[in-house]
Amino acid sequence: MKGSEAVKSKSIPEYWAIKPGFEEEIKKIINERPEPEISLDYEIAENDYVKTGKASSDVKFFLKKLGVNPEVLRRVAVASYEAEINVTAHSKGGKVTANIYSDYIIMMFEDYGPGIADIEQAMQPGFSTANELAREMGFGAGLGLPNIKKNCDGMYLSSEPGGSTTLIFFIYYEEKSYAAK
Amino acid sequence: MGVKIKDLIAAIDGKVLTQSVETESIVIEDGYVSDLLSDVMGNARDNQAWITIMKHMNSVAVASLAGIPCIVFAKGVQPEKEVIQKGEEEKVLLVTSELSSFEICGKLYCLLNDLKK
Numbered sequence: 233m234k235g236s237e238a239v240k241s242k243s244i245p246e247y248w249a250i251k252p253g254f255e256e257e258i259k260k261i262i263n264e265r266p267e268p269e270i271s272l273d274y275e276i277a278e279n280d281y282v283k284t285g286k287a288s289s290d291v292k293f294f295l296k297k298l299g300v301n302p303e304v305l306r307r308v309a310v311a312s313y314e315a316e317i318n319v320t321a322h323s324k325g326g327k328v329t330a331n332i333y334s335d336y337i338i339m340m341f342e343d344y345g346p347g348i349a350d351i352e353q354a355m356q357p358g359f360s361t362a363n364e365l366a367r368e369m370g371f372g373a374g375l376g377l378p379n380i381k382k383n384c385d386g387m388y389l390s391s392e393p394g395g396s397t398t399l400i401f402f403i404y405y406e407e408k409s410y411a412a413k
Numbered sequence: 414m415g416v417k418i419k420d421l422i423a424a425i426d427g428k429v430l431t432q433s434v435e436t437e438s439i440v441i442e443d444g445y446v447s448d449l450l451s452d453v454m455g456n457a458r459d460n461q462a463w464i465t466i467m468k469h470m471n472s473v474a475v476a477s478l479a480g481i482p483c484i485v486f487a488k489g490v491q492p493e494k495e496v497i498q499k500g501e502e503e504k505v506l507l508v509t510s511e512l513s514s515f516e517i518c519g520k521l522y523c524l525l526n527d528l529k530k
Contacts, residue, residue, distance in 0.1 A: 285474045292478060302459065302480060309478035310454045370467045370475075375451035382455065 246390035247351045249381050258386040258402055261338070268331035268338070270294070276319040276326050276343075281369045284320040288312035291330045295337065300405045307383040308337060308403050314376040315341045315399055321366040323397065335406065336385075341399040348391035355381070355389075415442035416524045418483055421462060422508055424520040427485065430492070430507040431500040439482045439506060444521045446514050450475050457481050462521060464514050468492035470499055477503035487514040 250258055272294070274287040292309040300308075312330075319326045319341055326343030348354050355377050362372025381387050386402035418439035422429065429436070442460040447453050448467045457463055459480035465472060468490050476484050483506040486492065491509055492500075500507040510517055 282470055285471075285478070288478055289474070306459070306478075306480045309480075313474065313478050314451065314454065369469055369471055370448065370450035371471075373449040373451050375449070375455055379451055379455045 244390050244392050244395070245351050246388065247355065248386075248388055250386040251384075254385045254402070254404070257404075261336075261402070266333065268333055270332040272330040272332070274328050274330075276316055276328060276341075278320060278323065278325040279365060280320050281317075281365075284316045285313055287328045287330065288316055291332075291337070291339070294332065295405075298332075298405075304403065304405050304407065308339075311380045311383040311401055311403065312339055314379045315339065315401070317366075317371055318376050318399070319343045321362055321371060326396070336402060336404040338400060338402050341397075343397050345394065345396050347393045347395045348389075348397055349393050351389060351391060414528055415440040415460065416521070416528065417441075418462070418506065420524060421485075421521055424524055425485070425508075425510040425512050425517050427508040427510040430497045430509060431505070433501045434504055434506045436506060441483065441521070442525070444518060445481075446518055453481075454479050464517050464521075466490050466514065468496060470496050472496070473499045473503055473505050473507075476505045482506060483508065485510060485517055487512060487517055 276284055288309050291312055292305055295305055295308060323343035324345055329340045331338045353359055357378040358374040360372050360374035366372040380401060384401040384403045388400040391397035418436050418441055421441055441462045444464060445457040445461045446464045448465050450471055453463060453475055457479055462483045462485050463476060463481045464485045464487055466487055468486055472484060473496060486509040489511045497507060
């Protein structure tokens, strides 16, 4: 995905993780930017551990109605809730857009800063900058971003210190057999 | 093959907090113990009972989103009524037991092992 000019300028630190077998399809989505069938928008407030999760819950409910299988529902819900918690715990708040297509979902999280100092470090399991409140709420174990990465087919993260952070993930409803590749 | 949730509740002398959540259909094949929510989300599965002392509202959200059918609160932990209400809404069975996480796991482990005999 390094060669794709579709996202952001080069100066902002970014991170891509795409599961084998999904590179071409995700590249195609980025280049063609197809219109979603349904798009849902939510605000996420800073330090709001009660309301946060609404987007994940709604999206899960919606996909369930579409007939998406329970394991994929679980992956979408977990990745989405972790991302929502990241926004509420680590930023001044932000928003999420869920773009639902017939065979995949893209969720985009954008916050109002203050950004991630070191993305590579943030991706390491166990690394956390969570405050006392987040830890009291049962979060802050440094597993959020690794959980998101583990559960989605493609993940994009960009951030710069002082600026906003953008996280996008892609999950297909049909699971692929990696072994066949 | 698994343990009926009723049998687990009896074994741990548990008290059901969410009266409206149907228990008949819940069968437990495994368990997961953790108080770190991201660890639970990353590793727990839909056929497990989740044993924890984390009684915040977020626990119900995690169980619901990750598809975990039952939370067992150890050490007599009693969640607030809003949390129980949320459990009812999300159809997540909430149970509390005076036993420690270790003891609850031990009981569940024995029940599951007995099935294999």
